[in-house]
Amino acid sequence: MHEVDMTKALFNSIEDWWVSQPERPEVETVHLLVGDFTCVEPDSLVFAFDAQKQGTFLGSATLEIERVPFVAHCHTCQEDYSPAIEHHYSCPTCQSPLDDIKSGRELKISRLDCRELSASQPVTAH
Amino acid sequence: MHQIADIEGMNLLQANQDGADHNRAHFDAWGITCFNLMSSPGAGKTALLEKTLGALCDRHAIAVIEGDMTTQLDADRLRSFGAPVIPITTGRACHLDSKMVAGGMQILKEEHDPHRFDIVFVENVGNLVCPAEFEVGEHAKVALLSVTEGDDKPLKYPIMFREADCLLISKTDLAPYVDADIERIRENVRAINPRATIIPISVKTGEGLDEWYRWLEHQLPGQRPSSHQHMSHQDEIAAVT
Numbered sequence: 001m002h003e004v005d006m007t008k009a010l011f012n013s014i015e016d017w018w019v020s021q022p023e024r025p026e027v028e029t030v031h032l033l034v035g036d037f038t039c040v041e042p043d044s045l046v047f048a049f050d051a052q053k054q055g056t057f058l059g060s061a062t063l064e065i066e067r068v069p070f071v072a073h074c075h076t077c078q079e080d081y082s083p084a085i086e087h088h089y090s091c092p093t094c095q096s097p098l099d100d101i102k103s104g105r106e107l108k109i110s111r112l113d114c115r116e117l118s119a120s121q122p123v124t125a126h
Numbered sequence: 127m128h129q130i131a132d133i134e135g136m137n138l139l140q141a142n143q144d145g146a147d148h149n150r151a152h153f154d155a156w157g158i159t160c161f162n163l164m165s166s167p168g169a170g171k172t173a174l175l176e177k178t179l180g181a182l183c184d185r186h187a188i189a190v191i192e193g194d195m196t197t198q199l200d201a202d203r204l205r206s207f208g209a210p211v212i213p214i215t216t217g218r219a220c221h222l223d224s225k226m227v228a229g230g231m232q233i234l235k236e237e238h239d240p241h242r243f244d245i246v247f248v249e250n251v252g253n254l255v256c257p258a259e260f261e262v263g264e265h266a267k268v269a270l271l272s273v274t275e276g277d278d279k280p281l282k283y284p285i286m287f288r289e290a291d292c293l294l295i296s297k298t299d300l301a302p303y304v305d306a307d308i309e310r311i312r313e314n315v316r317a318i319n320p321r322a323t324i325i326p327i328s329v330k331t332g333e334g335l336d337e338w339y340r341w342l343e344h345q346l347p348g349q350r351p352s353s354h355q356h357m358s359h360q361d362e363i364a365a366v367t
Binding site: 017038087 | 133135136137139140219220255258282317319
């Protein structure tokens with residue numbers, strides 16, 4: 001299950017940022033954008049995240065995943081289309097091969113929701 | 127609650143990507159071109175390396191960073207061509223990441239003069255899924271697909287074939303016995319990746335090997351066409367967003 005490794009990579013990326021923060025905030029929600037044309041299965045990613053967060057700085061965080069559809073652009077037809085993953089990647093109209101990918105390769109942190117470490121302090125928006 | 131602006135849009139694999147860029151900078155400083163060899167288990171990566179070392183070891187200094195579990199016998203066969211074979215510990219990982227390869231590079235540096243080499247092959251873990259998403263610092267990705275795996279595999283595991291700079295269709299000598307349609311494989315790869323170089327090969331008959339060696343040598347510094355720019359996963363995202 002490679003989502004375990006993906007989750008480790010996610011933890012590393014967030015940790016690099018987190019340790020550089022002067023006040024290390026408590027992360028409440030990690031929002032991810034996951035494209036449909038990646039090797040990531042969102043349910044497995046959530047499962048791996050919940051299993052691996054125990055005892056780490058992300059211990060109380062939840063993972064929210066937003067899917068991004070796979071959209072390609074055909075330069076011949078000047079049209080966008082949605083390839084059928086596992087079946088057909090060429091342009092359905094003119095059969096040109098898959099060229100530019102407009103979306104679907106995302107594996108991005110879209111947002112982190114954090115809480116101030118001291119809960120009694122008023123919460124400020126940055 | 128507040129939202130953090132400076133991590134927004136960060137790639138999930140940023141830490142790995144940073145490591146890969148770091149590795150590539152070292153390879154560049156050493157004058158090494160690095161090839162990441164990927165395939166499912168048993169597609170013939172080690173057999174290909176053996177042939178390649180045999181053919182090129184008199185005009186190139188080659189090292190192998192070995193991430194796939196091979197036997198000691200395999201490693202000894204590769205070493206017989208004078209190439210250091212550096213095994214790296216992967217635990218039970220299903221792919222290599224840039225940190226593991228950095229460990230192999232450290233051993234290369236400690237045990238040899240890295241400036242002596244001009245080619246490093248990284249033999250990835252046998253898997254058609256995960257290695258495609260993890261750059262290790264390579265200059266080019268080479269995927270192998272053996273004819274026995276079925277001509278639908280490029281459609282089923284598209285990321286690997288999308289990312290490959292060169293696809294080797296291996297074991298072509300077996301094609302008649304397994305009703306493999308090499309043209310169909312080629313079409314399926316073309317549909318996903320029109321830019322990849324596709325070379326059918328057989329280490330048994332020697333088919334395609336000279337073309338493979340030419341492609342390899344064409345990737346070395348001074349040989350690379352200026353238009354050749356390896357486009358990483360992240361670049362591709364950057365280009366479309």
